[in-house]
Amino acid sequence: MRSLARKLSLVAAIIGSGQLCAAEVTPRAGVVIEDLSYGQVLYEYYKQDYFSALTTLLVEEHFSRINEHATEAELLRGGLLLSYGLHSDAAEIFELLLGNDMAPTLVEDGKAVFAEQELRGRAWFFLGKVLFQRGYTSEAAEALRYSGDKLAAHQSAERDALLSQAYMELGELGKAEQIVDAWESVDDWGNYARYNLGVALVKANRVNEAAVYLDAVGTIKASSEEMLALRDRANLALGFVWLRQEDGAQAKVALERIRLAGPFSNSALLGYGWAEAAQGNYRGALVPWLELRDRQAIDPAFQESVLAIPYAYRQLGANQQAVESYTAAIQIYDDEIGRLDRAIVVARQGELMKQLLTEDISDFSRVSWSLSSLPDTAEARYLYEVIASNRFQTGLRNYRDLLMLASHLRDWQARLGIYGDIVDSRMAAYAIALERLPDGLYAEQIAAHRSTYEGVAETVSAAENSYGSAVFASAKESAVLQRIDALENSPEWAMASADAQEKLQLFKGLLSWDMDSDFKLQLWQQQGQLSELGTIIADSENTRARLVQRLTATPLLLEDYAERARMLAPQVEQLIDEVAVVSALQISELGEVAAEELVDQRERLLQYRAQARFAQAAIFDSVAASTELAE
Amino acid sequence: MNIMTSFCKQAIGSILMVILVIAGFAQEVEAEAAAPVDQQVQDLKRSVLNLNRELFVLEEELLFPANTQLMLFLSMDVGKYFELDSVEVTLDGKELSSYLYTPRETDALLRGGVQRFYIGNLKSGEHELVAVFTGKGPSGRDYRRAASLGFEKSLGAKFVELKISDRDSSQQPEFVIKEWE
Numbered sequence: 078m079r080s081l082a083r084k085l086s087l088v089a090a091i092i093g094s095g096q097l098c099a100a101e102v103t104p105r106a107g108v109v110i111e112d113l114s115y116g117q118v119l120y121e122y123y124k125q126d127y128f129s130a131l132t133t134l135l136v137e138e139h140f141s142r143i144n145e146h147a148t149e150a151e152l153l154r155g156g157l158l159l160s161y162g163l164h165s166d167a168a169e170i171f172e173l174l175l176g177n178d179m180a181p182t183l184v185e186d187g188k189a190v191f192a193e194q195e196l197r198g199r200a201w202f203f204l205g206k207v208l209f210q211r212g213y214t215s216e217a218a219e220a221l222r223y224s225g226d227k228l229a230a231h232q233s234a235e236r237d238a239l240l241s242q243a244y245m246e247l248g249e250l251g252k253a254e255q256i257v258d259a260w261e262s263v264d265d266w267g268n269y270a271r272y273n274l275g276v277a278l279v280k281a282n283r284v285n286e287a288a289v290y291l292d293a294v295g296t297i298k299a300s301s302e303e304m305l306a307l308r309d310r311a312n313l314a315l316g317f318v319w320l321r322q323e324d325g326a327q328a329k330v331a332l333e334r335i336r337l338a339g340p341f342s343n344s345a346l347l348g349y350g351w352a353e354a355a356q357g358n359y360r361g362a363l364v365p366w367l368e369l370r371d372r373q374a375i376d377p378a379f380q381e382s383v384l385a386i387p388y389a390y391r392q393l394g395a396n397q398q399a400v401e402s403y404t405a406a407i408q409i410y411d412d413e414i415g416r417l418d419r420a421i422v423v424a425r426q427g428e429l430m431k432q433l434l435t436e437d438i439s440d441f442s443r444v445s446w447s448l449s450s451l452p453d454t455a456e457a458r459y460l461y462e463v464i465a466s467n468r469f470q471t472g473l474r475n476y477r478d479l480l481m482l483a484s485h486l487r488d489w490q491a492r493l494g495i496y497g498d499i500v501d502s503r504m505a506a507y508a509i510a511l512e513r514l515p516d517g518l519y520a521e522q523i524a525a526h527r528s529t530y531e532g533v534a535e536t537v538s539a540a541e542n543s544y545g546s547a548v549f550a551s552a553k554e555s556a557v558l559q560r561i562d563a564l565e566n567s568p569e570w571a572m573a574s575a576d577a578q579e580k581l582q583l584f585k586g587l588l589s590w591d592m593d594s595d596f597k598l599q600l601w602q603q604q605g606q607l608s609e610l611g612t613i614i615a616d617s618e619n620t621r622a623r624l625v626q627r628l629t630a631t632p633l634l635l636e637d638y639a640e641r642a643r644m645l646a647p648q649v650e651q652l653i654d655e656v657a658v659v660s661a662l663q664i665s666e667l668g669e670v671a672a673e674e675l676v677d678q679r680e681r682l683l684q685y686r687a688q689a690r691f692a693q694a695a696i697f698d699s700v701a702a703s704t705e706l707a708e
Numbered sequence: 709m710n711i712m713t714s715f716c717k718q719a720i721g722s723i724l725m726v727i728l729v730i731a732g733f734a735q736e737v738e739a740e741a742a743a744p745v746d747q748q749v750q751d752l753k754r755s756v757l758n759l760n761r762e763l764f765v766l767e768e769e770l771l772f773p774a775n776t777q778l779m780l781f782l783s784m785d786v787g788k789y790f791e792l793d794s795v796e797v798t799l800d801g802k803e804l805s806s807y808l809y810t811p812r813e814t815d816a817l818l819r820g821g822v823q824r825f826y827i828g829n830l831k832s833g834e835h836e837l838v839a840v841f842t843g844k845g846p847s848g849r850d851y852r853r854a855a856s857l858g859f860e861k862s863l864g865a866k867f868v869e870l871k872i873s874d875r876d877s878s879q880q881p882e883f884v885i886k887e888w889e
Contacts, residue, residue: 110820110822113779113781113822113867113869113888115822116781116783116820116821116822117781117821117822117823117824119816119819119820119821119822120816120817120821120822120823120824121816121821122816122821123815123816123819123820123821124812124813124816124821125812128757131757132757132760132761132764135757135758135760135761136761136764136765136768139761139765140765140768161753162746162749162750162753163750163753163754164750166754276728276729279724279728280728310727313727314724314727314728317720317723317724317727318724320720320724321717321720321721321724344723344727347723348720348723351716351719351720354716377723377726381719381723384719385719388716471746472745472746475745475746475749478749478753479749479752482752482753482756485756485760486756489759489760489763492763492767493763496766496767496770496771499770499771500770638766638769638770641762641766642766645759645762645763645766648759649759649763652752652755652756652759655752655755656752656756659745659748659749659752662745662748663745663749666745
């Protein structure tokens with residue numbers, strides 16, 4: 078049985094906050110692999126080497142080595158193109174798989190139909206995903222609705238999350254709520270959906286309903302870092318929503334659930350201070366805000382707290398400490414603005430990106446560089462936020478892909494040179510071999526053998542038809558037959574005695590008897606030998622025909638290889654140049670993205686500094702006014 | 709006092725705007741709209757992919773013509789009783805190829821991927837292939853087993869699969885070499 082029976086596991090969705098989810102288009106669980114080549118594509122895919130997987134798939138399809146899994150392979154190709162960022166190409170494949178009518182087919186019962194339904198469901202799902210990523214939200218929602226109920230559990234969950242998200246973006250919050258409320262399983266996608274719905278409801282000023290969803294996510298039992306972070310995020314959002322409603326007590330409940338060692342701890346401390354302040358407890362507000370003072374100056378929560386501390390002192394009537402704190406805050410903002418100015422210059426010059434990209438870039442398959450690999454420079458520490466942004470990550474991924482393309486192309490450049498040499502040496506070897514061949518390639522000899530063979534075959538056939546045993550007479554028998562014949566034809570024979578004539582007839586009869594008794598055996602032997610000879614001659618003719626065909630085809634084939642190599646070489650050269658140009662553009666754009674982010678940070682600090690100065694002046698005015706009043 | 713109160717609300721409001729972003733989905737649309745370079749990168753990827761296919765096809769036709777082609781593949785079914793480290797293959801007594809596996813590669817095999825272990829040329833006639841599999845056996849001990857296959861190479865490509873599977877009846881791994889049509 079030509080099959081590889083194996084269970085194929087499903088790839089878990091890779092989801093990071095704000096990160097593109099890698100497209101997982103794995104075969105159905107329990108699929109039996111019938112094509113080694115398809116398994117080869119899966120091997121590259123499971124190694125997360127999408128470029129190799131795509132190339133392998135294209136090559137194997139070219140050689141028609143994927144037959145049994147042709148449709149699955151196309152679906153996989155669409156998914157690979159999607160993960161490789163070629164959205165329109167992926168969409169084309171999914172649309173083609175689904176047919177021109179773009180509507181779900183009505184199917185009957187049965188396994189084959191189930192497989193078809195499942196496959197179409199996946200195609201709709203991925204098409205919906207592509208459309209969503211490309212901003213065609215309404216069309217995406219339609220495609221996702223068509224994906225049916227045959228998807229694997231994790232894909233079904235992702236579909237529901239995407240569909241609810243699409244409805245939120247279309248402003249159809251009711252439909253999104255229906256999906257989220259009907260969510261039965263406890264999974265990560267469900268948590269994302271609840272969180273996003275909560276966010277959407279806050280934006281729609283439906284705070285109380287939003288609080289229910291955010292509170293649900295804020296109290297999940299999480300074990301993965303991803304879900305722990307989402308839980309913190311939900312609690313932070315909920316805490317600040319209550320703060321905006323000036324409900325410090327409820328805000329504190331949510332904020333207290335945030336981990337102190339998590340990524341949102343600074344914001345939680347800041348919020349907790351505001352919650353205390355909202356309840357009139359400024360002394361209590363100072364505790365978390367002063368705690369923030371020892372943290373990193375680039376953190377927005379720290380920067381906010383620098384301004385919040387003197388605010389609390391002022392509320393407590395400690396004007397002296399408030400003034401001192403504002404002075405310290407202004408100094409902190411001045412220092413940070415100065416550093417940011419230098420960082421912006423460095424970013425615009427491209428130096429920042431060079432520093433960042435000198436880190437390990439040999440492993441092209443990494444999804445993104447981790448923040449821990451940031452160079453330890455004064456400028457780079459401002460980039461934490463920008464690097465985590467999707468825009469920057471997309472650019473970074475593009476740049477990494479470009480590096481990989483350049484590496485492939487340089488490799489091909491070298492190999493094409495070698496292949497050119499191989500073709501040349503084969504052509505030379507062929508010319509030498511051609512010289513050694515005899516004229517006519519044994520055509521005459523083979524024709525002569527064929528002619529002889531046919532002559533003999535004719536004789537044997539004639540003997541068989543006429544039962545002519547004389548054909549197989551031995552030399553001695555032939556000689557005797559000749560002598561008898563000569564004797565009978567001589568003029569004297571008529572005068573021979575009757576006894577002599579009788580003896581000769583007897584002798585002839587005996588000879589004929591002997592020859593006839595061997596005829597069948599000899600005929601069989603001769604026919605056997607003739608057949609063997611016929612095979613040998615036919616083999617010679619076939620070998621010669623192949624040789625002639627090869628001699629005709631080889632130079633054409635070698636010329637074809639040479640021509641293709643000649644055509645491909647300049648294309649490789651051109652693409653190397655284009656990759657270099659686009660890489661430079663990409664670096665420049667990344668630098669600009671970084672600079673824009675730094676400018677935004679600078680603007681924020683300028684506002685803080687202005688507020689600090691204004692508040693400080695207000696204190697001075699107030700003190701002066703009260704002094705004047707006292708005087 | 710009024711200034712501070714408005715500052716307080718403003719601070720909370722601005723932080724809330726930062727916090728209230730959706731999670732779990734990419735903002736690809738924004739990235740595409742904001743980055744014209746992105747379109748150029750996608751165009752380049754498409755061009756290089758197509759070129760790459762042409763180059764690989766040329767390479768295979770030139771270096772490994774169908775008439776003499778030999779391809780070896782390696783697959784693993786479950787891997788409960790065997791943890792693969794390396795494979796060495798000899799053909800007619802001569803070393804053909806050997807490979808040391810990384811965890812990522814063995815994982816890809818265990819999930820159903822099939823590795824193209826070797827591609828080369830072989831003349832027509834009778835041949836013998838021997839594969840030696842090294843790794844950890846059922847009890848975590850070093851494990852080394854060989855499997856062999858005598859086969860005839862005729863005109864046309866030859867595909868051979870080195871297959872590692874679990875034999876539950878004996879709780880041992882099984883190593884098989886099989887020819888494909």
